Amino acid sequence: MPLQKVRLEPFDAGLHTQCLRDWLRRPHVLRWWGEYEPPFDDQSWFTRETHAVIVANGDPVGYLCWQRLPQDELAAAGLTDLPKDLVDIDILIGESSHIGRGIGPGALGLLLERLQADPSASMAGVATSISNEHAIRAFEKAGFRLFREFQDPEHGRCRYMVTEVGGVADTGL
Numbered sequence: 432m433p434l435q436k437v438r439l440e441p442f443d444a445g446l447h448t449q450c451l452r453d454w455l456r457r458p459h460v461l462r463w464w465g466e467y468e469p470p471f472d473d474q475s476w477f478t479r480e481t482h483a484v485i486v487a488n489g490d491p492v493g494y495l496c497w498q499r500l501p502q503d504e505l506a507a508a509g510l511t512d513l514p515k516d517l518v519d520i521d522i523l524i525g526e527s528s529h530i531g532r533g534i535g536p537g538a539l540g541l542l543l544e545r546l547q548a549d550p551s552a553s554m555a556g557v558a559t560s561i562s563n564e565h566a567i568r569a570f571e572k573a574g575f576r577l578f579r580e581f582q583d584p585e586h587g588r589c590r591y592m593v594t595e596v597g598g599v600a601d602t603g604l
């Protein structure tokens with residue numbers, strides 16, 4: 432299997448909107464992301480500070496977004512013990528031919544490097560269903576460890592996984 436050279440690019444509406452629309456409809460993504468549609472008409476949504484396209488060997492193959500989680504969302508999932516400055520990451524490899532080639536962990540590694548330089552974030556995290564063994568494996572390879580399991584209102588029993596990044600933990604205490 433050829434080595435994949437992975438990089439992150441800013442989301443470009445002209446180049447990437449149709450790709451992302453297609454990826455979100457693929458069964459292997461729908462299964463874990465559910466019926467999700469970002470606000471494609473609002474280009475200010477896709478800022479380079481919180482969104483990126485995953486490019487492998489020059490081709491766009493996936494998408495990453497990251498954000499601080501609103502307290503009401505954390506409360507709904509019973510995850511209020513996460514640090515308040517945690518950056519929550521979502522990822523998909525949309526091109527099914529590119530699954531299982533190490534691109535997800537590679538892309539997460541690049542994002543974590545970026546977050547290492549952010550003194551306002553002490554921890555990064557990812558959530559997925561306990562049944563999504565491939566994602567759990569990919570997250571472990573990127574350096575994430577189990578924080579704990581929780582009950583997601585939409586996705587059922589899930590795992591929250593974390594890793595330290597740049598800042599000093601803000602526990603809100």
Ligand SMILES: CC(C)(COP(=O)(O)OP(=O)(O)OC[C@H]1O[C@@H](n2cnc3c(N)ncnc32)[C@H](O)[C@@H]1OP(=O)(O)O)[C@@H](O)C(=O)NCCC(=O)NCCS
Pocket residue numbers: 459460463464522523524525529530531532533534535536558559563564565566567568569572
């Ligand atoms: C989860 C995801 C981001 C992982 O990225 P990836 O680049 O496929 O990750 P890896 O290449 O490290 O593969 C992870 C594991 O998937 C499994 N895998 C290998 N080939 C596979 C294939 N063809 N199809 C599915 N899974 C495969 C392997 O168990 C692999 O672990 P291993 O290399 O230790 O054996 C990606 O698979 C994906 O986008 N899936 C759909 C959306 C999703 O689940 N998002 C995350 C949770 S919401």
